[in-house]
Amino acid sequence: MAPQIPQNPQHQLSTIHHNWHSVPTILMILSSLWVFETPNSIIERGHFDKAKKQLQRIHGVADIQAKFNNLVHASAASKEVEHP
Secondary structure (H helix, E strand, O other), rough: OOOOOOHHHHHHHHHHHHHOOHHHHHHHHHHHOOOOHHHHHHOOOOOOHHHHHHHHHHHOOOOOOOHHHHHHHHHHHHOOOOOO
16 A cells, blocks of 8 residues: 655645635625616616516505605716716
8 A cells, every 4th residue: 555645735725725715706696696686777777667666665665756756867867977
């Protein structure tokens, strides 16, 4: 039977360190499956009825018109800004 050669401890630490780099990536990919659309992003795409329903669901009340109007106004204002 051949004697086992001990592995370099530096190599083991480097392998463990390298493997931990993939954990945040995996977590981000998995969490993106549960991220819901925001009312802002829905309004940006022009789906106003869907945005109202999302606001009602988030706030738990039917009367969200003032909040919806604020979001629409903010969206329109952001489109007017010229980006460098």
